[in-house]
Amino acid sequence: MIKDMTKDSPMKLILGFSIPLLFGFLFQQFYNLVDTVIVGRFLGTENLAAVGATGSVNFLIIGFCMGICSGFSIPVSHKFGAGDYGGLRRVVANCVWLTAVFALLLTVLTTALCRPILVMMKTPDNILDAAYAYIWVIFLGIPVTFLYNMTSGVMRALGDSKTPVIFLVMSSFLNIGLDLFFIVNLRWDVQGAAWATVISQGVSGLCCLLFMVKKFEILRIRREEWAFDRHLAGNLCGMGVPMGLQYSITAIGSVILQSATNTLGSDAVAAVTAAGRISGFLACPFDAMGSTMATYGGQNVGAGKLERIGQGLKSCVLLGAGYSVIALGISTLLGETLVGLFLEASETAIIGDAKLFLTIATAFYFPLALVNIIRFLIQGVGFPFFAILAGVFEMVARALAGFVLVPWLGFTGSCLGNPIAWILADVFLIPAFFLVQKRLRNMKEGGIKEG
Numbered sequence: 001m002i003k004d005m006t007k008d009s010p011m012k013l014i015l016g017f018s019i020p021l022l023f024g025f026l027f028q029q030f031y032n033l034v035d036t037v038i039v040g041r042f043l044g045t046e047n048l049a050a051v052g053a054t055g056s057v058n059f060l061i062i063g064f065c066m067g068i069c070s071g072f073s074i075p076v077s078h079k080f081g082a083g084d085y086g087g088l089r090r091v092v093a094n095c096v097w098l099t100a101v102f103a104l105l106l107t108v109l110t111t112a113l114c115r116p117i118l119v120m121m122k123t124p125d126n127i128l129d130a131a132y133a134y135i136w137v138i139f140l141g142i143p144v145t146f147l148y149n150m151t152s153g154v155m156r157a158l159g160d161s162k163t164p165v166i167f168l169v170m171s172s173f174l175n176i177g178l179d180l181f182f183i184v185n186l187r188w189d190v191q192g193a194a195w196a197t198v199i200s201q202g203v204s205g206l207c208c209l210l211f212m213v214k215k216f217e218i219l220r221i222r223r224e225e226w227a228f229d230r231h232l233a234g235n236l237c238g239m240g241v242p243m244g245l246q247y248s249i250t251a252i253g254s255v256i257l258q259s260a261t262n263t264l265g266s267d268a269v270a271a272v273t274a275a276g277r278i279s280g281f282l283a284c285p286f287d288a289m290g291s292t293m294a295t296y297g298g299q300n301v302g303a304g305k306l307e308r309i310g311q312g313l314k315s316c317v318l319l320g321a322g323y324s325v326i327a328l329g330i331s332t333l334l335g336e337t338l339v340g341l342f343l344e345a346s347e348t349a350i351i352g353d354a355k356l357f358l359t360i361a362t363a364f365y366f367p368l369a370l371v372n373i374i375r376f377l378i379q380g381v382g383f384p385f386f387a388i389l390a391g392v393f394e395m396v397a398r399a400l401a402g403f404v405l406v407p408w409l410g411f412t413g414s415c416l417g418n419p420i421a422w423i424l425a426d427v428f429l430i431p432a433f434f435l436v437q438k439r440l441r442n443m444k445e446g447g448i449k450e451g
Contacts, residue, residue, distance in 0.1 A: 006300050010315045011315040014316055015319075020161040022284055026284045027168055030281070036052075036342055038180065039051055039183070039190060040274070047127075049266040052276070053258070054135040055254075057135065059250075061142070063250070064248045066149050067243040069150045070149075070379070071379070071384060073154055074294065075239060076091055077295055078298055080159075081302025088218065089219060089225045092154060093226045094232050097233070099146045099147075103142055103146040106139075115136075121262060124265065124269070127269070134194045137198060138197065138198065152167075152168075156291060157295055158218075170207070171201060171203050176196075178199060182196055238384075243387060245391070246387040249395050250394045250395055253398025253402075253417075253421060257418075261414045274351075274354045277342070279358055279361045282330060285320075286369050289320055292316070293312065294380035297379075301381045304444060312377075313373065316373045317370065317373060331359055332362075335359055342354075357411075361419065370422075378433060381440060383436050386428075389428060391425075393425045397425075401414070402417065
C-alpha cells in the first residue's frame with residue numbers, strides 16, 4: 001500500500017503511481033459524463049445547459065476545497081519522506097480539525113449565496129432555476145467533498161494511489177445507478193443528478209476513512225497527538241489555503257469566461273458543456289501526472305534527494321508530450337461522435353460548435369500538460385505561493401477572453417479562453433521551477449531542513 005518514491009527509477013515510479021490515479025480520474029470523469037448524458041438525453045438541452053452554466057462556479061468552490069486538501073497532504077508527504085511518523089500523525093490530526101472548520105464555513109456561505117452568484121453571472125433566465133437547484137445540492141455536499149479529498153490525499157501522500165481509486169470506481173457505478181433512479185424513476189430533474197454525485201462521493205469518502213483507520217498502522221493517532229497545535233495548524237494553512245486560492249483564482253477567470261459565454265445563449269452553453277465534459281475526460285492523464293508529481297516532489301524533498309526532482313520532471317514531461325499527440329488524434333477523428341453522445345442528432349449547430357471547442361482545446365494540450373506537471377511539482381516541494389501566481393496568469397487570460405475575445409469573435413472566443421490561459425501560466429511556471437530548484441539547493445547547502 002505505502003510506497004517510497006525516493007528510490008528507484010523516476011520514470012518507473014511515476015508510471016506506477018500515476019496509472020492507478022489515471023483510472024481514478026477517468027472513472028470520476030466517466031460518471032460526470034454519464035451525469036451529462038443522462039441529463040441531456042432524459043431532461044433536454046435546457047437542463048443540460050443549466051448544469052453546464054454552474055461549471056465555473058462549481059470549480060470556484062469545489063476547486064478551493066480540493067486545493068486545501070492537496071495542500072494539507074504536502075506536509076504529510078514531507079514527514080513520511082523524512083521518516084518522522086509521530087510528526088506525521090500530528091499533522092493528520094490537525095488536518096482533521098481544520099477540514100471540519102473549513103467544511104462548515106464553506107457550506108453555510110455557498111448555499112446562501114449561490115443564487116445571487118448565478119444571477120451575477122448572467123445565467124439565461126430559461127435555465128436559472130434549474131441551475132440553482134443543481135448547484136445548491138452540490139454545495140450542500142461540501143463536507144463529503146472534504147472527506148473524500150482529505151482521506152485520499154493522505155493516502156496518496158504515503159504512496160498509496162491504488163486504494164482511493166478502488167473506492168472511486170465503486171462510487172462511480174453507484175453514481176450512475178443513482179442518476180438513473182433519481183432522474184428516470186423518481187423524476188427529480190437536475191437535482192437528482194446532484195444528489196447522486198453527493199451521495200456517491202460520501203460513500204467513497206467513508207470507505208477511504210474506514211480503510212485508513214483499519215490498515216494504516218502509522219496513522220493510528222494517539223490521544224495526545226489529537227491536540228490542536230496552533231503552530232502546526234498555521235503551517236498547514238500556509239500550504240492549504242494558497243493551493244485552494246490557486247484553484248479559486250483560476251476559477252474566477254473561468255467564471256468571467258462562463259459569464260461571457262452565457263450571453264451567447266443556452267445553445268452556446270450546451271455546446272461548451274458537452275465539449276467540456278469530453279475535454280475533461282481526455283485531460284485525465286494530466287491530472288494524474290500532476291498529482292503524482294506533488295507526491296514525488298514532496299517525498300524527495302523530505303528525504304533531501306533534490307537531484308531526483310529534475311529527473312522526475314523530465315520523465316513526466318516526456319509522458320505528457322506523447323499523450324498530447326494521442327489526445328489530439330482522438331478529438332480530430334472522433335470528436336463529432338463523442339459530443340453527439342450528449343445531444344440529439346438534429347442539434348447540428350450545437351454539435352458543430354462543440355466539435356470546434358474540443359478540437360481547439362486538444363490542440364493545446366501540451367501547454368496544459370506543463371501547467372499540471374510543473375505547478376503540482378512546485379506545490380509538492382513546498383512553494384505554494386508560485387501556484388497562486390500561476391493561477392493569476394490563468395485568471396487574467398480567461399478574463400481577457402471573456403471581456404474581449406467573446407464579444408469580438410463570439411463562440412470562437414470562448415474556445416480560445418482556456419488555451420491562452422494555459423500558455424500564459426507556462427510563461428510564468430517554467431522559469432519559476434528553475435528558481436525553486438535554486439532555492440532548494442541553497443536551503444540544503446545552508447543546512448535548512450524542509451518540512
